[in-house]
Amino acid sequence: MPLALWALTLSAFAIGTTEFVIVGLIPTIAGDLQVSLPSAGLLVSLYALGVAVGAPVLTALTGRWKRKKVLLALMGLFIAGNLLAWNSPGYETLIAARILTGLAHGVFFSIGSTIATGLVAKDKEASAIALMFTGLTVALVTGVPLGTWIGQHFGWRATFLVVSVLGIIALLGSAVLIPADLKQAAPAKLSAQLKVLTQPRLLLVYGITAVGYGGTFIAFTFLAPILQQVSGFQAGSVAGIMLVYGVSVTIGNIWGGKLADSMGPVRALNIIFAALALVLFVFTFTANSQIGALLTVFVWGAFAFGNVPGLQVYVVQLAKKYTPDAVDVASGLNIAAFNIGIAIGAWLGGHVVADMGLMDTPWIGGLIVIVALAMTRLSGFLDNRSTTQAAACHI
Numbered sequence: 001m002p003l004a005l006w007a008l009t010l011s012a013f014a015i016g017t018t019e020f021v022i023v024g025l026i027p028t029i030a031g032d033l034q035v036s037l038p039s040a041g042l043l044v045s046l047y048a049l050g051v052a053v054g055a056p057v058l059t060a061l062t063g064r065w066k067r068k069k070v071l072l073a074l075m076g077l078f079i080a081g082n083l084l085a086w087n088s089p090g091y092e093t094l095i096a097a098r099i100l101t102g103l104a105h106g107v108f109f110s111i112g113s114t115i116a117t118g119l120v121a122k123d124k125e126a127s128a129i130a131l132m133f134t135g136l137t138v139a140l141v142t143g144v145p146l147g148t149w150i151g152q153h154f155g156w157r158a159t160f161l162v163v164s165v166l167g168i169i170a171l172l173g174s175a176v177l178i179p180a181d182l183k184q185a186a187p188a189k190l191s192a193q194l195k196v197l198t199q200p201r202l203l204l205v206y207g208i209t210a211v212g213y214g215g216t217f218i219a220f221t222f223l224a225p226i227l228q229q230v231s232g233f234q235a236g237s238v239a240g241i242m243l244v245y246g247v248s249v250t251i252g253n254i255w256g257g258k259l260a261d262s263m264g265p266v267r268a269l270n271i272i273f274a275a276l277a278l279v280l281f282v283f284t285f286t287a288n289s290q291i292g293a294l295l296t297v298f299v300w301g302a303f304a305f306g307n308v309p310g311l312q313v314y315v316v317q318l319a320k321k322y323t324p325d326a327v328d329v330a331s332g333l334n335i336a337a338f339n340i341g342i343a344i345g346a347w348l349g350g351h352v353v354a355d356m357g358l359m360d361t362p363w364i365g366g367l368i369v370i371v372a373l374a375m376t377r378l379s380g381f382l383d384n385r386s387t388t389q390a391a392a393c394h395i
Contacts, residue, residue: 002119005128007173008112009135011075014166015105016139017147018082019047021163022098024148024242025156027225027235032156033091037358038350041221043098045350048342050102055336056329058103059110067115067182068174070107075171078104082167085160097160106339110332118182137253141246148224149239196330199322202315204379206337209311212273212372214341216304218349218365219280223297226358231293241297248301256306265314266380269307273373276303280366284359308338314379 022029022043030040062070081101088094116128151159196202219226227233227241259268279300286292312334319330345368349361 002177004119004174004177004179005116005131007170007177008116008132010166010173011071011078011108011170012112012132012135013139013143014135014163014170015078015108016136017143017166018078018101018160018163019051019105020140020144021147021151021159022047023221024144024224024238025151025159026222027228028151028156029094033094035091036354037222037225038354039091041346041350041353043094044217044221044346045343046095047098047102047105048339048346050099051106051339052336052343054103054106055110055332055339056106058107059332062107066180067111067118068178068180070111071115071174071178072171074104074108074111075167075174077101078108079164079167079171082160082164086157086164088157102339106336109335115178115182119178137250140249141243144246145239145243148242149236152235152239196319196323196326196333199318201318201322201379201382202330202333204375204382205311205315205318206334208269208372208375208379209315209334209337210341210344211375212269212276212307212311212341212369213338214343214345214348215365215368215372216276216280216300217342217345218352218368219283219361220300220304220365221346221349222353222358222361226287226361227293230287230359231290233290233293241294244294244298245301248298249305252302252304252306253308255302257309259306260310260313265310265317266376266383268310269314269376270373270380272303272307272310273369273376276300276307277366277369277373279303280362280369283362284366287359287362311338 026037026040026043029035029043030037033040062073078101081097081099081104084100085094085097088097112132116132120128147159147163150162223245224238227238228235233241256268256272259271262268279296283293283296283300286296312331315330315334316327319327323330345365348368349365352361352364
């Protein structure tokens with residue numbers, strides 16, 4: 001694999017770290033800036049909203065730019081956002097920093113796959129994309145717990161400074177190593193995105209993505225305060241638990257992909273959503289025990305991210321059937337749906353904490369995931385009906 005691809009992988013690592021490290025730092029930030037836990041939770045929502053807006057809109061607006069120029073501009077925006085977070089004098093500035101960084105995140109993963117495939121021979125394209133996304137996975141396993149540890153021992157601002165340094169290294173690597181004459185596909189038009197958004201079957205899957213992925217973030221956003229205030233862990237232990245969660249996510253992502261391949265995405269999603277809802281209900285009771293909380297968090301991570309491969313595969317399958325000329329756009333919009341789910345889940349979780357209590361977030365999250373399960377069953381029913389009707393027409 002060319003060295004330029006490793007620069008993309010490092011960029012993905014830095015971006016993945018800055019997205020999720022905030023979860024482990026919410027109690028620290030809330031205490032330092034003297035804001036409530038729900039207000040600190042908005043830092044998760046607004047970042048995800050920046051990703052959701054940035055992915056489709058900015059990708060379309062920069063469609064005619066050279067890919068390398070877009071990438072360097074994105075990493076510059078990413079670095080600026082993290083430096084602003086490092087220097088934030090207050091809550092409002094930190095919000096602005098998170099939105100800026102989220103915008104960069106959205107476009108990076110929209111164009112990153114295109115750049116990665118342009119760096120290698122055609123028979124290595126899948127491996128190139130997998131390597132780039134490894135940066136995101138490794139961020140969950142190492143970057144997030146390390147960033148949490150840095151924030152708790154040296155102040156949360158130090159975490160964003162370290163991520164900024166990673167971004168600078170990735171920017172310099174990309175500037176030097178990525179060729180300027182990358183092959184460029186025709187730009188995705190907003191009209192193509194609108195065409196996708198008029199397909200009811202795709203809209204249903206986007207809804208499943210947002211609801212199913214967002215349900216877990218009602219509780220996950222406030223995992224650190226739950227572990228400290230309910231389970232009785234010291235603040236310094238949270239980083240280690242985030243490491244456990246990250247390992248579980250990695251296992252779940254691989255397992256979820258294999259499950260979707262072996263039995264089809266709909267059946268796999270039915271199993272994963274049912275298990276995820278059950279885990280969230282169980283966490284309502286096990287959070288009071290340190291051992292119980294630790295075991296539940298480990299299982300939770302596997303199911304929380306195990307739905308990602310199945311949802312992406314399902315969107316591509318339906319897009320090939322209903323919008324064959326806009327499959328890439330449909331896939332990109334599902335990434336936006338993931339982040340809309342995160343934004344709404346974290347926002348709703350904040351309201352639950354403010355109006356009810358911390359330990360009401362898991363069971364309410366479980367109820368939301370059950371809604372996603374019902375939507376998945378509906379989509380599967382529509383698939384079967386469509387297949388039956390098509391078979392009848394051929395008789």
